[in-house]
Amino acid sequence: MKKLLSKRLPHLFHIKNGNIIDPFKGKEFVGDILIKNGKIVEVGEKIEVTDEVAVCDVQGLVVTHGFCDIHAHFREPGREDKETLTTGSQAALAGGFTTVCVMPNTDPPLDSPESIRFICEKATDLPINILPIGTITKGMKGRELSEMNAMYEEGAVAFSDDGLPLVDSGVLRRALEYSYRIGVPIINHAEDPTLKLTGQMHEGRWSTKLGLIGIPYVSESIMVNRDLQITGFVGGRLHVPHVSSEKSVECIRIAKDEKWLVTAEVTPHHLYFTDSDLGGYNTYFKVAPPIRTEEDRQALINGLKDGVIDCIATDHAPHTVEEKELPFDWAPNGMIGLETAFGASWYVLFENKIPLRKVIELFTVNPRRILGFELDLFRYGVEAELVILDVEKKWVFNEDHIYSKSRNSAFIGKELLGYPVGVISTNRFYSGDETFFSKYMS
């Protein structure tokens, strides 16, 4: 297994001269962070330390909260050939993530308190926080509700049958009513199967040209709209995952204007690519929902700008080389995304003049707020979860940058902006960059 370089933090660890971005307080300043036994002591403009202390001068680099991904597939249990909680954690650290929520479409699915406990127990020794999402329905069959409360008590942070849309509107209604009392959102993969049929990519000029069966954008937007309407009606809490189309953004905008309890995420690959990128039939671009047009991409960027879309989530979906080598129609949906998430997103959002502080929010406080996690990671006594970023670095992503067990990234060979050079998590320092690591950790 490929691992980042890592070392336990010294008793006192003093990060100096960082461009500190505090996404909770909305502040940016050059300053220091003092960590003691892996916990935050102080974050401020200049910290005087009298005790013996290990100093890490990060001048020119950004230091902020560790990233939080609320949508990843770590494939455990069942498909450990694609990813495990352990290998997924390394991919997360490489991408600057210290907290990852894993989707329950495993084999068997995470549809019981026992399976939620299995994940939580396995995750205790891992270098990041792994928080399971439980299924909405038993066996992800879309009929009977799972034991949501029992799963919540074991540590489930949300409910989703991700990968499979909840088709039955009545079941969705009851799920929203039931989960609202528990206090966590329902996440529904919105793609109407009767409109999607055997679709392989976004329906439009490119699907027609390539002879691939198209998936119309309405297959997403009508289900998003249905979900929103039901949420408004019952007063539940809905999180819309991987929004891909302009129309869905519009529906979410209206729902938010109505003050319904609705949040939404977008993936880096929907921000970076368009359907024209599928021209070579590269199965690495085959994802669900599909990558859509330039107009949709612009609408997603604008959705982030004006807050209709709350956060970025990876939908990290590892698949084996063998599966992705199948002819297009037979290859599974999904691409890995943790390692490239920040670099791809910042590349796109920088071009679209979204300020860095806002982009950092999309990876930190915004996703944490959706699932009710601790927001003030610079508070005294909090377990240190930090990422150190070189936000000016332009780099070309290649297979050597992959820490996931799978390699299905459409970003291979693509230029990215911003590189997570180091992460502090679980009282350890992690880095994939040898020079950086030896400079501060030798």
Next chain:
Amino acid sequence: MGFLRHKHLLGLENVPIEDIQTILDTAFTFREVLDRPIKKVPTLQGKTVVNLFFEPSTRTRISFELAEKRLSADTVNFSASVSSLTKGESFKDTVQNIEAMKIDGIVMRHPVPGAPIHLTKYVDSVIINAGDGIHEHPTQALLDMMSLKEKFGELKGLKIGIIGDITHSRVARSNIIGLKKVGAEVTLCGPPTLMPLGIEELGAQINYNLDEVLNWADAVNVLRIQRERQGVNYFPSVREYRALFGVTKERVEKLDKPLTIMHPGPMNRGVEIDSDVADSENAIILDQVLNGVAVRMAILYLLLGDKPSEDKD
């Protein structure tokens, strides 16, 4: 490099017009060979071509096989059902195993669009697309163009109607692309449920009124129609299809000029086309079949044949 710009024939999209001309010219010379008492030439002696058919096909496979045999190539046929392919040995292993036995060319029919492009990543042989899902069927379009050229002498300015299920038709896609390149005009006609989004951008017009299209066209290519595909009904009944889009005897008789009739086969007589129309003297359906062998001979020769010695350094 061979006689053409590209090593493979994956689709007509990337074939320049000069190469289309070369293929058609060569096909007409092979067509003469087919009219001789001895229909065999030694052109591809010592070359081996594998016909890889991952989808059932009778006429295209026989046409290719005959073309190969008439050029004296050694041929091997491989047919596999999709179910055996998805379950057992992977596509990559299958084709790499076949190539390891030292072959020169692969003719492939595959149900998945883009599969021939996929194949180029795994093998070095020359690849000829014999139909990939609903994407392209370049040899069919070339034989259609050859048949039109034979009938009209010139392709430029011809008005061609394509009638039927455009969405699921690789024949329609390749025809639109090819005919547009040679300067013909194409109008598509069929149920709106079977007209793919943005097809106009390939260079075709749409007209849902069949009588108008028949009046306008010099020739029509009538596609095979299926009411149901994977459990989805695209039109209510054959009766209604015939009423709106059937190339019937009554419709054709009403026209005040002869209309050339084409069909890629296999025909549903009495469904998309009447027997009287298909068997009329204006139908060139059997010429298409014969020209198919000539076109495939031309393509095999141009992609697999050795260049004349003066071209060598």
